[in-house]
Amino acid sequence: xxxxxxxxxxxxxxxxxxxxxxxxxxxxxxxxxxxxxxxxxxxxxxxxxxxxxxxxxxxxxxxxxxxxxxxxxxxxxxxxxxxxxxxxxxxxxxxxxxxxxxxxxxxxxxxxxxxxxxxxxxxxxxxxxxxxxxxxxxxxxxxxxxxxxxxxxxxxxxxxxxxxxxxxxxxxxxxxxxxxxxxxxxxxxxx
Amino acid sequence: xxxxxxxxxxxxxxxxxxxxxxxxxxxxxxxxxxxxxxxxxxxxxxxxxxxxxxxxxxxxxxxxxxxxxxxxxxxxxxxxxxxxxxxxxxxxxxxxxxxxxxxxxxxxxxxxxxxxxxxxxxxxxxxxxxxxxxxxxxxxxxxxxxxxxxxxxxxxxxxxxxxxxxxxxxxxxxxxxxxxxxxxxxxxxxxxxxxxxxxxxxxxxxxxxxxxxxxxxxxxxxxxxxxxxxxxxxxxxxxxxxxxxxxxxxxxxxxxxxxxxxxxxxxxxxxxxxxxxxxxxxxxxxxxxxxxxxxxxxxxxxxxxxxxxxxxxxxxxxxxxxxxxxxxxxxxxxxxxxxxxxxxxxxxxxxxxxxxxxxxxxxxxxxxxxxxxxxxxxxxxxxxxxxxxxxxxxxxxxxxxxxxxxxxxxxxxxxxxxxxxxxxxxxxxxxxxxxxxxxxxxxxxxxxxxxxxxxxxxxxxxxxxxxxxxxxxxxxx
Numbered sequence: 001x002x003x004x005x006x007x008x009x010x011x012x013x014x015x016x017x018x019x020x021x022x023x024x025x026x027x028x029x030x031x032x033x034x035x036x037x038x039x040x041x042x043x044x045x046x047x048x049x050x051x052x053x054x055x056x057x058x059x060x061x062x063x064x065x066x067x068x069x070x071x072x073x074x075x076x077x078x079x080x081x082x083x084x085x086x087x088x089x090x091x092x093x094x095x096x097x098x099x100x101x102x103x104x105x106x107x108x109x110x111x112x113x114x115x116x117x118x119x120x121x122x123x124x125x126x127x128x129x130x131x132x133x134x135x136x137x138x139x140x141x142x143x144x145x146x147x148x149x150x151x152x153x154x155x156x157x158x159x160x161x162x163x164x165x166x167x168x169x170x171x172x173x174x175x176x177x178x179x180x181x182x183x184x185x186x187x188x189x190x191x
Numbered sequence: 192x193x194x195x196x197x198x199x200x201x202x203x204x205x206x207x208x209x210x211x212x213x214x215x216x217x218x219x220x221x222x223x224x225x226x227x228x229x230x231x232x233x234x235x236x237x238x239x240x241x242x243x244x245x246x247x248x249x250x251x252x253x254x255x256x257x258x259x260x261x262x263x264x265x266x267x268x269x270x271x272x273x274x275x276x277x278x279x280x281x282x283x284x285x286x287x288x289x290x291x292x293x294x295x296x297x298x299x300x301x302x303x304x305x306x307x308x309x310x311x312x313x314x315x316x317x318x319x320x321x322x323x324x325x326x327x328x329x330x331x332x333x334x335x336x337x338x339x340x341x342x343x344x345x346x347x348x349x350x351x352x353x354x355x356x357x358x359x360x361x362x363x364x365x366x367x368x369x370x371x372x373x374x375x376x377x378x379x380x381x382x383x384x385x386x387x388x389x390x391x392x393x394x395x396x397x398x399x400x401x402x403x404x405x406x407x408x409x410x411x412x413x414x415x416x417x418x419x420x421x422x423x424x425x426x427x428x429x430x431x432x433x434x435x436x437x438x439x440x441x442x443x444x445x446x447x448x449x450x451x452x453x454x455x456x457x458x459x460x461x462x463x464x465x466x467x468x469x470x471x472x473x474x475x476x477x478x479x480x481x482x483x484x485x486x487x488x489x490x491x492x493x494x495x496x497x498x499x500x501x502x503x504x505x506x507x508x509x510x511x512x513x514x515x516x517x518x519x520x521x522x523x524x525x526x527x528x529x530x531x532x533x534x535x536x537x538x539x540x541x542x543x544x545x546x547x548x549x550x551x552x553x554x555x556x557x558x559x560x561x562x563x564x565x566x567x568x569x570x571x572x573x574x575x576x577x578x579x580x581x582x583x584x585x586x587x588x589x590x591x592x593x594x595x596x597x598x599x600x601x602x603x604x605x606x607x608x609x610x611x612x613x614x615x616x617x618x619x620x621x622x623x624x625x626x627x628x629x630x631x632x633x634x635x636x637x638x639x640x641x642x643x644x645x646x647x648x649x650x651x652x653x654x655x656x657x658x659x660x661x662x663x664x665x666x667x668x
């Protein structure tokens with residue numbers, strides 16, 4: 001299955017400074033009853049953005065224009081908590097294309113990569129400098145694994161296979177399916 | 192990449208990892224890791240089945256796959272033959288989609304009416320599906336629970352659920368290892384939940400990111416299987432990929448006789464193999480953390496992340512960063528104040544962390560002969576049909592009902608609050624579940640995590656209280 005390849009993301013940023021933003025904040029569990037994909041933008045950070053009666057709160061997220069601002073600067077340990085892939089789906093549907101954070105939750109990171117959402121974990125000092133420049137344009141480059149904005153520059157690492165998948169728009173399933181014989185041999189060896 | 196030479200001491204994790212490598216990792220590609228058991232529930236699977244259908248591929252090993260209904264399912268008691276009433280048509284559709292997917296692909300399902308149905312991490316072990324030495328995955332971060340049996344068990348996302356359905360394999364980079372060594376013994380009235388909350392408070396919410404934790408030491412060995420499951424369950428709350436405990440005679444006798452466990456001579460053969468599942472004495476861990484169990488007290492959380500925890504009689508700490516300050520503001524707690532006596536609105540006893548028979552017994556011991564404080568709502572939700580049946584057989588349901596608590600049908604219930612069981616905005620809930628994230632139990636709901644004993648004591652007192660006071664009164668009576 002092919003996805004849109006991602007090589008660079010150039011966009012303005014918005015920041016959520018809190019640390020340990022868990023996946024229940026990104027998408028509350030009551031929105032997990034979906035059986036399809038592509039409709040979770042309204043549920044993204046729902047309880048940060050809306051009152052219980054559905055009226056909007058005075059929260060910066062309600063002023064983000066995701067036509068121009070697709071890069072989220074998030075605090076440390078972003079996406080901790082549950083394994084729900086609905087978290088990257090909701091961020092994607094909301095309009096986020098890259099998350100820059102000092103560190104992201106392990107399962108969230110894997111889920112994001114499987115959905116074309118770039119997660120760049122960068123040095124906390126550089127991250128703080130980018131947060132200072134919130135709203136400015138940032139370039140996230142998968143070719144040289146760099147994040148640049150004005151005179152702030154940081155590098156990040158990305159699991160090499162996930163990087164290739166992102167850059168070529170491949171999904172990982174095709175790769176494992178091509179190894180079926182090896183898997184069958186492993187199964188035969190163990191029984 | 193060559194496998195490690197035989198003479199290099201290996202951790203338990205290394206042994207589990209090495210035994211499941213279909214193809215080792217290289218600089219360019221992750222390892223292909225074989226999965227022995229894939230547990231499935233209704234919330235994180237529908238889009239994965241759709242992905243298989245889109246490609247026209249079958250489920251590779253339905254015989255290594257086992258499904259249940261737990262997250263979206265109502266827990267309101269029903270009369271015999273009465274159909275479940277869901278919170279929404281979407282919840283019902285999600286359940287029906289899994290029923291349909293299981294039928295279509297030949298996957299065993301512990302569905303409505305099955306005596307095996309339960310919270311996925313309660314059900315797997317009690318059926319004996321979970322066994323030492325296995326790799327186990329599920330689209331659920333608390334899959335780490337099964338590590339209590341010396342299985343490498345971890346949560347995955349829905350795309351990966353699709354990978355496992357299609358290939359029985361996952362692409363994985365080898366994680367790092369952390370040993371949490373717990374010396375001493377837990378004092379009376381202090382249990383596994385208190386221990387894991389203390390461990391998370393020490394490590395931090397992201398402190399074990401990228402690591403698999405092995406819990407070891409005398410205090411761990413002294414735990415029952417249920418206690419070990421509670422500890423491993425919350426590994427993810429410290430950011431860990433998985434939690435592990437080396438299997439021992441406690442593990443083996445717990446497993447013997449369970450439905451899917453090996454029988455007779457096969458069990459004895461398995462037991463011999465399982466005994467080798469422990470870290471070699473000289474094995475090295477990337478990190479080691481030590482704790483003294485004898486210094487612990489019943490624990491409660493004061494903030495909006497599981498690591499924001501301390502002894503029940505602590506003074507609420509002064510916030511050391513903006514997040515702690517924000518959490519305190521959300522909880523409505525003041526630095527320096529004691530939480531003892533803090534009024535409680537709802538008490539929830541349940542979840543994959545603390546809804547096993549021993550947890551219900553622990554709560555019932557407090558509730559027996561006492562009453563839920565008027566105005567407080569208490570929900571007791573058994574972890575599975577088997578737990579429910581066993582609890583009813585020994586009269587625990589009657590103790591809870593007589594005390595004024597609601598005795599529910601099995602399910603995840605208020606832990607994730609997506610089935611209609613939730614708190615009301617502003618309420619303080621003392622909960623035996625695993626996450627106190629803001630709004631986790633309903634918008635605006637404030638959660639205090641605690642053990643079953645501490646939760647039960649809070650229901651009786653109508654306030655946060657040290658459960659040992661009520662235990663002593665039991666002893667004196």
